[in-house]
Amino acid sequence: MEKLxxxxxxxxxxxxxxxxxxxxxxxxxxxxRETLDESLEILRKTNKVLNNRVFILRxxxxxxxxxxxxxxxxxxxxxxxxxxxxxxxSLHRKKETNTLYSLNCLNLIVEQETGKADINxxxxxxxxxxxxxxxxxxxxxxxxxxKTQLEKIITL
Numbered sequence: 001m002e003k004l005x006x007x008x009x010x011x012x013x014x015x016x017x018x019x020x021x022x023x024x025x026x027x028x029x030x031x032x033r034e035t036l037d038e039s040l041e042i043l044r045k046t047n048k049v050l051n052n053r054v055f056i057l058r059x060x061x062x063x064x065x066x067x068x069x070x071x072x073x074x075x076x077x078x079x080x081x082x083x084x085x086x087x088x089x090s091l092h093r094k095k096e097t098n099t100l101y102s103l104n105c106l107n108l109i110v111e112q113e114t115g116k117a118d119i120n121x122x123x124x125x126x127x128x129x130x131x132x133x134x135x136x137x138x139x140x141x142x143x144x145x146x147k148t149q150l151e152k153i154i155t156l
Contacts, residue, residue, distance in 0.1 A: 029068040029085040044156040052156040060147035097127040104137035
């Protein structure tokens, strides 16, 4: 009995370790307020949202524009965006300033701050210049800064 219990504990630990080792990816879906319920239902049906938590951010300049942010665990090394909402992208987060950003935008910021187009991994971005916002790269190589406010956190 003790041996069986020990095996069960090891299996449970292996499952937790495997789940932890899979890549956690932050996604952001840009929606209109009138589609909020429908969008949350789509996310609920995917069964992919980590901890079933969705953060609803409001665009400070337009209360009808919302950004749903949520984490998923990748089964493979690639996000299948067709399983999620239209207008969904992968983002990264700087916790200290509550800044969400795309890698393309990070590269633009570094380029603007250093004056060099090369990727400079040693450059330290001053994130305090970008509190509570989403940073996206535009096609013209300018930065789109979307000031946000947390509207609520939903459990699916």
